[in-house]
Amino acid sequence: MKKEIIRLLEKKNDFISGEEISNHLGVSRAAIWKHIKSLKEEGYEIESFSRKGYRLIRSPDLLTQNEISKYLDTSIIAREIIHFDTIASTNTKSKEIADKGAVEGSVIISEEQSGGRGRLGRQWTSPKHKGIWMSVILRPQVNPIEISIVTQVAAAAVVKAGRQMGYDFYVKWPNDIMMNDKKVCGILTEMSAELNHINYVVIGIGVNVNLGIVDFPDDLREKASSIKIESGIQVNRQELCAYILNHFERLYGSFVRDTKGFEAIDICREKSILIGKDVSVIRGNEVFDAFVLDLNPAGELVIRKKDGTEERLFSGEVSVRGMRGYAI
């Protein structure tokens, strides 16, 4: 109902009487008043004068269903959006509700994460209203070993959403999105599985949208950045968030249909910052140098080692050697 009221106010773009809203939506004027009150609490600036009615001054910059649904064009992904003001971690919350049976496509978004996580439990800075901190719950009927492709699907969705808004994103396999060789987005894929059956997958997507330099810890400023810092422009979070989900639905649908995810892989290959580079690979306790040849259709990185042998990396840590003298 609140979404309908917002739509009416947006459409009118002037005062609209309580009676008109009431007639339009078939609920009492008292109910309308209550909804308006609740919308104000959510951050909507709404003027109200007796005899003139209500007028929307400004919608809040929030990633609520009300706000992002105007840009959304999906049927499975984001059919359920659970929005938080602050939460420890959207991935942790998603696993909790996935364990209890949340439907495929459920999206958990928080304006802020107090304990945001990157891979291997690393900290992920997630300040309020400055990024997109969200997780998508999936239940693909594929083998757990194919799940690394879903990370590539998410990476490709972010690249396509960026392109739609005029930003040129690159992919650092397997799970980082880069602008000017700095990380502006990370993807954290977690799953609960049996040997040959996935219970659920949670794809965490953290986008540094409008963070300033001061929002990053000192030791990250050389490696991480935000779209705003790199482009110089304040970015519409709602639009970007919805576009990512739109592209994700298309690319994920194609992955589930043929379990190959070719389009996603093609995008990640085209925008790879690793292919053709000398890199250091960290795998378990092993560190070795290699040259990156390709990203294969299974989403594996194909490398050539110093002894000339080729190998496929399923996942792992790869740093570009020589790039600004540090690992990215």
Added chain:
Amino acid sequence: MKKEIIRLLEKKNDFISGEEISNHLGVSRAAIWKHIKSLKEEGYEIESFSRKGYRLIRSPDLLTQNEISKYLDTSIIAREIIHFDTIASTNTKSKEIADKGAVEGSVIISEEQSGGRGRLGRQWTSPKHKGIWMSVILRPQVNPIEISIVTQVAAAAVVKAGRQMGYDFYVKWPNDIMMNDKKVCGILTEMSAELNHINYVVIGIGVNVNLGIVDFPDDLREKASSIKIESGIQVNRQELCAYILNHFERLYGSFVRDTKGFEAIDICREKSILIGKDVSVIRGNEVFDAFVLDLNPAGELVIRKKDGTEERLFSGEVSVRGMRGYAI
């Protein structure tokens, strides 16, 4: 403290005065009386006469830490045992407590499961006091794709424990233990993981120990059985349970040290009922005939298809064709 009292009563094998117990353990006679009361509630039959003291008549047939620890010889596995009278599923409970940080080696045992699960959510009959329904929480620092070997490690542990007690178990890859071509034990491996990092693995081991034919649903009697039905002898559950955990610790330790699990794989190969057989393979929506060549060191089943090509199965459903006319 209760464990110490039980040990004293067992050792004495006659009446022992409250004063003697009290002196021995350094606690008050009132405390002893309370512990005895609690032990009786757990099922211990203990006689008590004034001036004579306490005498243990019979210990209960329960899989409590008190009872199985006398057969246990482990340091990591089962250092923590959580025992339930009845529970929905030991795997589900294990995932719950693993999410909250339970230590590696924690074992959850229940005398009965009201919602016991097999693979793919299938029902697993788990009547009270008649089987071993337990789960082990592990945190191996290996790649998620190597986790299928842990199922083989558990299967090998059950085979070795059976051998120790005089039973000849066979392995139906990837996760069933057979006697006379009937399933007497199933292993359910579940994990929570990132792409290249395991949060935890839960290994559910369900052993049909002393079930009678009437304990099985009609449609399972041709495929499933119990050790008691197949051997004709009532089996000591406590001993078998502890032996499985003892062997599991040795085999798992060797897997974690070299991430190969060679001994476990060798046992599963030696006792395989599939190698050398014509089988039907179900993989996703695909069904095809094949001949089983080997179990390789990665725990994959190596098969030869009708067209002569060889393939490795990571996991899946395999039925022996022609065996009693049905799939096992």
